[in-house]
Amino acid sequence: MSSESLILFFIVGVILVGGAVLFSTFIAPSSKNPVKFEPYECGIATSGNAWIQFNVGYYLFAIIYLIFDVETVFLFPWGVVMKEVGLQAFVEILIFFSVLGLGLLYAWKKGALKWV
Amino acid sequence: MSFIYDFSSATQAIDQWLKANLSPTGAFVAELALVGLTILLAYAVIGLYLVYAERKVCAFMQNRVGPNRVGKWGLLQTMADLIKLLMKELIPIRKSDKLLFNVAPYLVIIASFLGIAAIPFAKGLHAIDFNIGVFYIMAVSSIGVIGILLAGWSSNSKYSLIGAMRSGAQVVSYELSVGLALLSVVIFSGSMQLSTIVESQANGWWILKGHLPAMISFVIFLIASTAEINRGPFDLAEAESELTAGFHTEYSGIRFAFFFLAEYMNMFIVAAMAATVFLGGWMPFHLGNLEAFNRVMDFIPPVVWFFGKTIFIIYLIMWFKWTFPRLRIDQLLTLEWKYLLPLNLLNTVVIAFLVLMGWYFK
Amino acid sequence: MEKDQLTEFFRNRFPDAVIEQGNQYLTIKTDAAAMHPIAAVLKSDKELQFDYLFNLTGIDWSDRFSVVYHLESTVFGHEVVLKADILNREKPSVATVSDLWRTAEFHEREVYDLLGIEFVDHPDLRRLFLEDGAGFPLRKDFKDEINLIER
Amino acid sequence: MKEVELNEIIASKEDGKYIINIGPQHPSTHGVLRFVVSLKGETLEYLIPHCGYIHRGIEKMCENLTYPQIIHLTDRMDYLSAHMNNEAVSLCVENALGIEVPERVKVIRTILSELQRIASHQLWWAAFGMDIGGLTCFFYGLRDREKVLDIFEESFGSRLLHSFICPGGLMQDIHPDFQKRVKEFIAYFRKKLPEYDQLLTGNVIFEQRTKGLGILTKAEAIDYGVTGPSGRASGFSCDIRKKHPYSAYDRVEFREILANEGDTYSRYKVRIEEMWESMNIIEQLIDQIPEGSFTAPMKAIIKVPEGEYTQRVETARGELAVYLVSTGDKNPYRMRFRTPNFSNLFVMNHLSAGAKIADLIAISGSLDLVIPDIDR
Amino acid sequence: MNGIVQYFTDIFKAVRSLWKGMRVTGSYFVRPGEIVTQQYPENRKELQMFDRFKGEVIMIHDEENFHRCNACGICQMNCPNGSIEIISEMVPNEEGKPERTIDKHIYHLSMCTFCGLCVKSCPSNALAFGQGFEHAVFDRHKLTKVLNQPGSRIKKKPKAPKPAAGTEKPNSANS
Structure with a gap:
């Protein structure tokens, strides 16, 4: 089958989840107890909102990830043709990797790879 | 010999039969329905029995018997659980983001569906054979994390949010190692098409043909993919001893079941990928020029080979989970950025060198 | 130091306090106002060094309260019991010793919670177990008709 | 103070902080304990322990009960060290009455205390492993604990809350098979304990998770009154069995396990070593149980002479001090239990400041808190 | 390097x-x-509790429905939780003198902590610990039991010297 049929898998997934949820709403009981609808916080009424500015430790990781992920995108086509191109490709990737490696080393030494 | 288990002629025959007997649109629709049903069935069966397998495996490791009441050896236990979860109330959390809260399970399930579409179960038993198969799998596997993030964020629970944040950082990081580990085989085989990669292993699996570097790649792939599917010892997103249930704390009933199911399906996809790329997929085990031995191996159907390898890797992943304590979030990232990634880069260079010099079994 | 030496030492050092050779431990009895200086000496004196407070008890004697401090020196191994009597039953209060022994902070909170003895200068004197308005159950005149069955 | 109010206070004081309640309904607080935690990202800023959810007023109840009746209440304080708690009250009453219990009782009490210590540490190990994410530990720990509980059940008829040691001796004689069963168990557990090490102690993830985490210095341990294995891991030599030997501890050879680091890992190591040491103590005594009566002659109604009596006992979690004020009646005038967990709990804030959520769980696991012991 | x-x-x-x-x-x-798991409801037949297992307090009755309780009330006095109530009545004996006899020995299983003080202190060894452990019921009131069986009578034993308090006495739980 061709890749258009990905739509099919998408639809099958939607049908599976949607159908089950729909089915469940028909047969499952429903209660009116308002306490039940509270978000879980170990049995204590929640204080404050969960959606506040939250110190995410992976901001820097996300940036480094971006660099490396783009790199992976470039690497795959290289990997495919590596066999045919030979030495030239190898030298090029050496240069590419040394730049990347230096970047990683720089981030490492700067302490960017530290979860705060 | 191997042609006797070739499914491509069978699928083509069905295709031709449908086209001959129905109008072109009708044939197309019928084909879609057939494939959809098959996949749905396979998905459900695999998912449910992976849950069962996990329970049994962990039970045996922990000196227990595991489920053994529903059906013979408890085989129907997960079915019973599914029915129970179906009949459970779907609790709408007050002040949650209703739309995203409801959408999140769809995302994780669809991601796993899309993933399973590209896996070659046997020759010809392959829903879609992309020419960029490896790349495609990597791409769809990261859709799931969006579901997890949405689930955590939309439920307006602090535990969920922390779980989701952890999951985000974790998946983002380990994606790299998964990609680089797969790249090593792409370099060896010179193709991203999964069927081609499998074909290229007809005379030996890449993990064996590629010497030590391929093995290192395999190990890194195992570790990184275990982390990417949020399984122990990397299950920080759920971390039941810290965050009670992490990102799906607020989910109940069948919606929770889908997160649960998606986790197991992701495990299956990852294991299937490892089997396909490193262990030769549905290819039988061949040893050099030992004709007799190879012949015997050929008699085992490719589906059995494929599922055997996949189950072996799933067992490994379960074994990890039930042995190790959980990592902490900063250690998790240290492991990726300071150990796996540099090792992986180095390993890729070594592999490129091996390929350049032709120092591997062709 | 041995018990006799300690007795001698305390007699000289704290002339106002009553030193008793108890059946187990040496006991220093004092009133609430004079307690904290004595405690400070017990903690900091080079020859005493009672650095480990292993028990802090509040007792309701119906006519008065007393707070009992069991002290031990981890350096010398000797022990002493310090007792402070609080005669004011209406509004009992005594100086806190949580500045000397950190562990007292929570023992005092418990005593405050259950007996209602106020510890002056305590950094965080809140109820520990019970809710506000629950009364002070360890007092002898505490009455709880619903939950407490007299036998 | 009501829950919501406290949260509001914290919220108003510290704007924009993430305030999370960990407990009372949380898998890792080992009971109904509540930590109000302020978070910045994953990092803990401060922590307020909140207890009292299962406060039963044992000290108040004691004032209305006779001495034999008090025993069953002490079981329910630190339910994992039931024997030691019973022993503490019994010793206190016996001291007050001036009764010398038979040698047989002393030896049996010592063996029971050590068995109980092993059982308690097994459960701690199991729960600690689970806290830190290794679920399998839980089952191995409980599997081995079951063997101890079987011995208990055979002799005393109950597994957890024995009420077996009473003032004057024991409730009944030990089962004839007791010695055989204990020896079997020691042989069995000597084989299984190395497995604990293989599964957790040497594990690189475990070491990373625990080493250098939640450091408590010796001075701080003394200051906070942290006793038991947690205190000894900081180098605080606080073993009552050595300092003030009771029962038969003066005639057995054993090491007081001390460590100097004071981190979570050394608290772990001390407990593991204590299990080995407890087995040594039991092995020294198990063949030496003298024949004789299992109880000293006691009056039907015990009246403790007027005075104040203190008895300190080493439970599995630290020092339990019983302070008994008697007015010569058949009920105590005031009964005070200085329980180890009470002091151990309040060091949590000090230990976990600046750590991560996952560390909080590891630290509280390593302190081995039993909540009913805090909320007496 | x-x-x-x-x-x-x-x-x-x-x-x-x-x-x-x-x-x-x-x-x-x-x-x-x-594997150490036991299959509980299935192994009910083979499941043997230890002799001394403290499942519940029972009153010993022999085959002819005799018990030994003379309603002295010591168990009630010794129980720390008030889980034993004794209702006695005065019944004339053979000689015509009124004698205290047990009417109902009420035992609240829901309040019992199995401390064993009632069994230990019973001067006539009328009480013992039973082996039953399946106490789950749907109604809490079912946990309140009357220990003396209907129609049972006290077994008169030949006058023996009362055992001195505190001395060793065979425990009925393991005898």
Whole structure:
């Protein structure tokens, strides 16, 4: 089958989840107890909102990830043709990797790879 | 010999039969329905029995018997659980983001569906054979994390949010190692098409043909993919001893079941990928020029080979989970950025060198 | 130091306090106002060094309260019991010793919670177990008709 | 103070902080304990322990009960060290009455205390492993604990809350098979304990998770009154069995396990070593149980002479001090239990400041808190 | 250079320590003989509690429905939780004198803590611990039991000297 049929898998997934949820709403009981609808916080009424500015430790990781992920995108086509191109490709990737490696080393030494 | 288990002629025959007997649109629709049903069935069966397998495996490791009441050896236990979860109330959390809260399970399930579409179960038993198969799998596997993030964020629970944040950082990081580990085989085989990669292993699996570097790649792939599917010892997103249930704390009933199911399906996809790329997929085990031995191996159907390898890797992943304590979030990232990634880069260079010099079994 | 030496030492050092050779431990009895200086000496004196407070008890004697401090020196191994009597039953209060022994902070909170003895200068004197308005159950005149069955 | 109010206070004081309640309904607080935690990202800023959810007023109840009746209440304080708690009250009453219990009782009490210590540490190990994410530990720990509980059940008829040691001796004689069963168990557990090490102690993830985490210095341990294995891991030599030997501890050879680091890992190591040491103590005594009566002659109604009596006992979690004020009646005038967990709990804030959520769980696991012991 | 060597030895050591742990769980996986689980409702027949198991307090009755309780009330007095109530009545005996006899020995299982003081203190060894452990009921009131069986009578024993308090006395639970 061709890749258009990905739509099919998408639809099958939607049908599976949607159908089950729909089915469940028909047969499952429903209660009116308002306490039940509270978000879980170990049995204590929640204080404050969960959606506040939250110190995410992976901001820097996300940036480094971006660099490396783009790199992976470039690497795959290289990997495919590596066999045919030979030495030239190898030298090029050496240069590419040394730049990347230096970047990683720089981030490492700067302490960017530290979860705060 | 191997042609006797070739499914491509069978699928083509069905295709031709449908086209001959129905109008072109009708044939197309019928084909879609057939494939959809098959996949749905396979998905459900695999998912449910992976849950069962996990329970049994962990039970045996922990000196227990595991489920053994529903059906013979408890085989129907997960079915019973599914029915129970179906009949459970779907609790709408007050002040949650209703739309995203409801959408999140769809995302994780669809991601796993899309993933399973590209896996070659046997020759010809392959829903879609992309020419960029490896790349495609990597791409769809990261859709799931969006579901997890949405689930955590939309439920307006602090535990969920922390779980989701952890999951985000974790998946983002380990994606790299998964990609680089797969790249090593792409370099060896010179193709991203999964069927081609499998074909290229007809005379030996890449993990064996590629010497030590391929093995290192395999190990890194195992570790990184275990982390990417949020399984122990990397299950920080759920971390039941810290965050009670992490990102799906607020989910109940069948919606929770889908997160649960998606986790197991992701495990299956990852294991299937490892089997396909490193262990030769549905290819039988061949040893050099030992004709007799190879012949015997050929008699085992490719589906059995494929599922055997996949189950072996799933067992490994379960074994990890039930042995190790959980990592902490900063250690998790240290492991990726300071150990796996540099090792992986180095390993890729070594592999490129091996390929350049032709120092591997062709 | 041995018990006799300690007795001698305390007699000289704290002339106002009553030193008793108890059946187990040496006991220093004092009133609430004079307690904290004595405690400070017990903690900091080079020859005493009672650095480990292993028990802090509040007792309701119906006519008065007393707070009992069991002290031990981890350096010398000797022990002493310090007792402070609080005669004011209406509004009992005594100086806190949580500045000397950190562990007292929570023992005092418990005593405050259950007996209602106020510890002056305590950094965080809140109820520990019970809710506000629950009364002070360890007092002898505490009455709880619903939950407490007299036998 | 009501829950919501406290949260509001914290919220108003510290704007924009993430305030999370960990407990009372949380898998890792080992009971109904509540930590109000302020978070910045994953990092803990401060922590307020909140207890009292299962406060039963044992000290108040004691004032209305006779001495034999008090025993069953002490079981329910630190339910994992039931024997030691019973022993503490019994010793206190016996001291007050001036009764010398038979040698047989002393030896049996010592063996029971050590068995109980092993059982308690097994459960701690199991729960600690689970806290830190290794679920399998839980089952191995409980599997081995079951063997101890079987011995208990055979002799005393109950597994957890024995009420077996009473003032004057024991409730009944030990089962004839007791010695055989204990020896079997020691042989069995000597084989299984190395497995604990293989599964957790040497594990690189475990070491990373625990080493250098939640450091408590010796001075701080003394200051906070942290006793038991947690205190000894900081180098605080606080073993009552050595300092003030009771029962038969003066005639057995054993090491007081001390460590100097004071981190979570050394608290772990001390407990593991204590299990080995407890087995040594039991092995020294198990063949030496003298024949004789299992109880000293006691009056039907015990009246403790007027005075104040203190008895300190080493439970599995630290020092339990019983302070008994008697007015010569058949009920105590005031009964005070200085329980180890009470002091151990309040060091949590000090230990976990600046750590991560996952560390909080590891630290509280390593302190081995039993909540009913805090909320007496 | 040293750092790099350290880096790789660390990795090696880590993998080895992980393998150690996996060997433990793996070895149990292939040894199902070590499974300790009991199949509870199925093994009800073979399930034997220990002789001294404290399941519930019972009153010993012999085959002819005689018990030994003379309604002295010591167990009621000794119970720390008030889980025993004794209702006695005065019944004339053979000689015509009124004698205190047990009417109902009420036992609240829901309040019992199994401390054993009632059994230990009973002067006539009328009480013992039973082996039953399946106490779950749907109604709390069912946990309140009357220990003396209907129609049972006190067994008169030949006058024996009352055992002195505190001395050793055979425990009825394990006899």
